[in-house]
Amino acid sequence: MKRVWPILLLLGGCSGQPGIAPGGIVSNNPCIDAILAEIAAPGQVAAVSVYSHDADSASAPLAWARQYPALGTGAEDILAAKPRLVLTGNLASTGTNAALAKAGIKVVAVGVAATLDEDVAQVRQIAKAIGRVEAGEALVARMLESLDSAQSQVPQGEAPSAIIWQNGGFVAGTGTLQDELLRRHGFHNASASFGLQSWGVLPLESLIRNPPQFIFMPVAPEGNADRELASRQKLLKHLEGKTRIVPFRDQLLFCGGPTVIKVARIFEKARRTAR
Known part of the structure; x- marks a missing residue:
């Protein structure tokens, strides 16, 4: 299905694929997947959002995302994966995230960034959660550098x-x-x-x-x-x-x-x- 920003980012549920290694880090959010593709270490990610397997909705590189099983947003799918950490969107907190917390699974939820400062903070939050602070800072530096370079060349x-x-x-x-x-x-x-x-x-x-x-x-x-x-x-x-x-x-x-x-x-x- 196609995504329409930002309404469909965190909606819908699809059955997770088999083969998800238990005890890993899973994401059911395509925006988080895009960050993981840049900062996660090899072997850290156990599953990605089902949206990241679809060319119409993926933000992460398809070749990267399709290395991993796809995971839906429903609590049953995520619980079956037996992860140690779930990275998700905060709009799911009233249902799925609450069920995961009750099951004792650590959840890190982020919302839809409305500013660059919020966006940078979310990259850092995810990087800290997966123990990749240095890689997160490298991504932040590239983001800010691209904007600083563009701003310096804005015509009068x-x-x-x-x-x-x-x-x-x-x-x-x-x-x-x-x-x-x-x-x-x-x-x-x-x-x-x-x-x-x-x-x-x-x-x-x-x-x-x-x-x-x-x-x-x-x-x-x-x-x-x-x-x-x-x-x-x-x-x-x-x-x-x-x-x-x-x-x-x-x-x-x-x-x-x-x-x-x-x-x-x-x-x-x-x-x-x-x-």
Whole structure:
């Protein structure tokens, strides 16, 4: 299934695959998987989120994630894996996480980061939980370096307007990590001009009537045709000359962590084209 940020991050339950080594570290959150792919030591991870096995929803590299069994979000799946540590999202705390705590299994839960500071803190929290503090700091340093480098090259002058327009018309507004990343790269998030706060849905017609200077728009993964996306791209063609449409993988909006580095490269390149 496809993910829509941030609603589906921690929902759904899928049966875990057999073969999960007991006593290991398991994750049922695709954003945590992306961090583990960068900082975990060989042999530390026993299972990853089922979403990380799907090209449409994975934030961690597929080749890395598919080395491990896939785990659903239900308490039964996780209890059957007999882990010593569960890394999960805090939105599951009212059900699954409570059941795990009752069973005496250590749980580390993180939420959806709304700022870069929160994102960095979560990387450090996960690194500490798995005993990989040094590797976590190395990842944090790379994240901050990518942003510092981009900010130092932001051209002078009025910030061009921009919007991140996801599948389904979802738009990242103020109070989101994506909004902060836009601002750090010298863009003005145009979501407020459409009356949107935080995450909201922006109809295509509204976007066409009042287009910003930049539209960061998702592209379908290779080999996965998306009729809705293709039709929207065709409708947006008449905006050429009025706005720049920048291809942007939907997966880059699901998580922070190492994804921030990839986002920085795209925003930096686009900002250099602004006049």
